[in-house]
Each structure stands twice: as structure tokens, then as C-alpha cells.
Amino acid sequence: EVSVFSNIKSKIAMIGPITIADYMREVLTNPKAGYYMKNDVFGVHGDFITSPEISQLFGEILAVWTICEWQKLGQPFPCQLIELGPGRGTMMLDILRVYEKLNIAGNTNSLSIHLVEISRAMSHF
Known part of the structure; x- marks a missing residue:
């Protein structure tokens, strides 16, 4: 090899x-x-841990910020939410939980989620 x-x-x-x-x-x-x-390099058994893995607050605060920015744009639909290098997808799940609680993009056709992961090992999570 x-x-x-x-x-x-x-x-x-x-x-x-x-x-x-x-x-x-x-x-x-x-x-x-x-x-x-x-393989999986994050978390307790990995080499390091990221903010979303420590607390859901990181993703929740990011969700509130994205909502504020979206509102400044006039709440356009359809809207795309893209995460580069999502790993296990923890942050996106935290963001989407806030969106659901606040009924952001209640129509499933109005929000498009894209997770862009280069690692095959991580894309299986």
C-alpha cells in the first residue's frame, strides 16, 4: 500500500x-x-471532538442566526441549507430541530437540505 x-x-x-x-x-x-x-475521527473514541458534539447549543444558536439572516432577506422560498463536512450530522439535526419548533419551512418543498461529506466512512452515519 x-x-x-x-x-x-x-x-x-x-x-x-x-x-x-x-x-x-x-x-x-x-x-x-x-x-x-x-474511520470516525470524532468523539470519545476519536482524535478530537467538535462543538456540536459537546452541546446542542452550538447548532441551536446557529439556527437562530440563519433564521435572522433569512428574515433579513425577506424569507425567500425555496431555501437551501448546505453543510460542508457534516460528519455525523449532529449540527444539522440541532438546526433542524429549532426550525421545526419555530415552524420554519413547514412546507417540505420549501427547504432543501444538502450535506456534503467527502469521507466515505463519515457518510454512512
């Missing part, structure tokens, strides 16, 4: 110096050996 280090070394040998963005992309999202591609 080829390591991420070997891939980076080969790439530099072929094209010369790489950007920090290219380096980070390789070490984090390489399909075979990238950090986020291997």
Missing part, C-alpha cells in the same frame, strides 16, 4: 513544490490513506 507521504514525495519529484492546500488535501482526503477517509 502506498502511503500519503510517498504520494506527496512523488508529486513533488514530478512537478516541484506543492501548495499547502495541495498538501492538506492529500493528507486529509487521499482516498486510500487520508486522515478523514479511514
